[in-house]
Amino acid sequence: MNRWSWWLAGVAGALGFAFLYLALIWSPPEQQMGDLVRIMYFHVASAWTALCAFFVTFVAALGLLLRGGERWDVVSACSAEIGLVYTTITLVTGSLWARPIWNTWWTWDPRLTTTLILWFLYAGYLLLRATLTGFERRAKISAAYAIIAFIDVPIIHMSVTWWRSIHPSVVDDSGFHMPPSMAGTLMFGFLSFFLLYLLLLWLRARGAWQKLEILRLGQAVRGLRLREERGR
């Protein structure tokens, strides 16, 4: 890791601890949910970060199809993987919130169902990438898939409006449905999660870049050996 990434890691870590303090101690309990509202800060922040990650995947996939180049493919794939991690966190924290509030770990509510579909869509994206061969072929097919998979993101956002949903809506066009202290904590949480996402994206993209370099060097070594054998 270079100096900038250590700085980013330090800032993300400090913000993470400050967020823990704000979410678990400083913010007030809600009138009906009590202290369980604190789960919402982690759940919503991770959900927003996942959607941002999939948006980056979508933009990078578009960039690859329009302009071409390895960088777009690396960013698209790495962001999708991190988005999948955050979607998993969203689903698990949502389930932990639902158990005491709705008295069930899971219900086939439109928002929950569309989020689960999102998880399967991007798990499928990563599986598809693992099975395809040929760099350009893999990049183009997975970019087309990523663009189609992103259609689920606006559907998740609109699901509470389009269908009858019991999922609470914390933000809509009229603003936050909560007092400023809670909205501030939520935004702080989102900021710290987003910084962490940037750090993870940098780390993951570096690894993917190293893998590409290994492939190139491996090809070069094989070529050199072949030339050597022919020379004998």
Add this chain to the structure above:
Amino acid sequence: MQHLGFLWAVSAVVWGGTLIYVFTLLRRQNQLQAELERLKGAVADWEGVRSGGDASGSR
């Protein structure tokens, strides 16, 4: 504070999950770096052998 167990579980999932992912990334990166160094070494050795061979051949 009520429902402390659920709050602990959420904190553990969020930070535990993130830390596990970070450590997995770092471990994978270290393995890739080692592989990269090995390949670079192999290319450098081959070039060294070749330039040595060329030099002796020209004499």
